[in-house]
Amino acid sequence: MxxxxxxxxxxxxxxxGTRGVGHAVV
Structure with missing residues (x-):
C-alpha cells in the first residue's frame, strides 16, 4: 500500500490539488 x-x-x-480525489480513489 x-x-x-x-x-x-x-x-x-x-x-x-487534493480536492478529495485521493480519498475517492483510496
Missing part, C-alpha cells in the same frame, strides 16, 4: 500512496499523491498533485 506504500506505493499506492505515492502513486495517488502524484496523481492528486498532477490533478491540481
Amino acid at each position: 506504500s506505493w499506492s500512496l505515492d502513486f495517488h499523491q502524484r496523481r492528486v498533485l498532477v490533478t491540481g
Whole structure:
C-alpha cells in the first residue's frame, strides 16, 4: 500500500490539488 500512496499523491498533485480525489480513489 506504500506505493499506492505515492502513486495517488502524484496523481492528486498532477490533478491540481487534493480536492478529495485521493480519498475517492483510496
